[in-house]
Amino acid sequence: xxxxxxxxxxxxxxxxxxxxxxxxxxxxxxxxxxxxxxxxxxxxxxxxxxxxxxxxxxxxxxxxxxxxxxxxxxxxxxxxxxxxxxxxxxxxxxxxxxxxxxxxxxxxxxxxxxxxxxxxxxxxxxxxxxxxxxxxxxxxxxxxxxxxxxxxxxxxxxxxxxxxxxxxxxxxxxxxxxxxxxxxxxxxxxxxxxxxxxxxxxxxxxxxxxxxxxxxxxxxxxxxxxx
Numbered sequence: 001x002x003x004x005x006x007x008x009x010x011x012x013x014x015x016x017x018x019x020x021x022x023x024x025x026x027x028x029x030x031x032x033x034x035x036x037x038x039x040x041x042x043x044x045x046x047x048x049x050x051x052x053x054x055x056x057x058x059x060x061x062x063x064x065x066x067x068x069x070x071x072x073x074x075x076x077x078x079x080x081x082x083x084x085x086x087x088x089x090x091x092x093x094x095x096x097x098x099x100x101x102x103x104x105x106x107x108x109x110x111x112x113x114x115x116x117x118x119x120x121x122x123x124x125x126x127x128x129x130x131x132x133x134x135x136x137x138x139x140x141x142x143x144x145x146x147x148x149x150x151x152x153x154x155x156x157x158x159x160x161x162x163x164x165x166x167x168x169x170x171x172x173x174x175x176x177x178x179x180x181x182x183x184x185x186x187x188x189x190x191x192x193x194x195x196x197x198x199x200x201x202x203x204x205x206x207x208x209x210x211x212x213x214x215x216x217x218x219x220x221x222x223x224x225x226x227x
Contacts, residue, residue, distance in 0.1 A: 003042065003098040004220065005139070006213065007109040010147035011179050012168050013154030014198045015205065019147065020047060020105050022206045023213065027103070030210075032217045046097045049107035051085040054092045060085040065165040073166075075121040079131065082113050086135040094139065109141060111185050111193070116167070119181025120174050143216060145209055146186055147198035151175035 006023075008016035024047050027033050036042045052061035060081050064073075086109075097104050110132045118125045155175060158168050186193045194212050198205055 001101055001221075003100065003102040003104060004142040004216075005094065005098060005104050005106065005109075007106045007111070007141040007144045008147065009108060009111045009115075009144055009182060009193075010198060011149055011151045011154045011175055011182065013157030014147035014149040015157075015202065016145075016147050017049070017107050018202065019145075019206060019209055020107050022202075023209055024105055026206070026210050027213070030214065032214060036217075036221055040101075043100055043102050044097075045103045045105065046093075047105045047107075048089070048093055050089055050109060050112070051082060053085075053089040053094075053106075056088045057085045065167055067166060075117065075123055078121070079113070079117045079123055079128065082117065083131045083135045086110070086113075086132070090136050090139055095137075098139075106141075109144075110136060111144060111146075111182065114185060115178045115181030119184070120170075120178040122177075141192055142220075143213070144189075144193040145212065146182055146193050146195050147205070148182075148186075148195045149179075149198040151179040153199070 008020045010016050024045055027045055033042060050057070051064055052058050064078065064081055064085075094104050094106070113132060114125065114128055117123050118128045152172060152175075155168070155172065158164055186195055196205060196208055196212070200208075
């Protein structure tokens with residue numbers, strides 16, 4: 001049985017990376033998942049990220065998020081670098097893991113490109129959709145956990161961490177457009193995008209995410225759970 005692709009999305013500072021790690025650990029203790037693992041249906045749970053989920057991607061991540069100085073990166077160049085990272089990531093990491101029946105927990109995926117480069121940078125949404133299709137071969141998430149948070153609150157959180165990457169350094173108006181992009185995507189794709197209130201404390205958010213994911217076990221694996 002093919003595995004499942006679970007993606008964490010949201011604006012800067014929404015806590016998605018932290019929550020991905022918490023969910024990965026919690027799933028290892030889940031009785032429902034342990035039952036599936038004993039039957040060999042979920043060989044492992046793999047945590048990964050974009051950009052930077054492969055060796056090639058690590059170099060691209062430095063180009064995309066590092067403080068380069070000099071001339072600003074052109075928006076279309078940025079878009080193409082993200083597409084290249086994703087194409088390698090899907091081919092090298094995500095598809096093989098899914099084919100082996102594993103769960104892949106991914107920090108950002110196609111919706112981030114739409115929100116950041118489409119709504120944030122103002123690039124053509126049709127072009128981005130086409131590039132996402134090429135990069136992924138049509139691979140969509142089985143579930144997208146959108147950690148919903150006001151962009152201004154998220155940026156304030158990132159400032160508390162100290163140094164900011166190139167994307168975090170963009171102005172508030174850009175991040176507010178990104179936030180609007182995620183909101184639009186959630187309305188367009190309610191079948192796979194679930195909003196999680198990221199204004200709550202870490203433990204509460206983690207429990208809500210775990211409850212959502214557990215709710216998908218039955219429809220995804222009903223015959224195996226009852227056999």
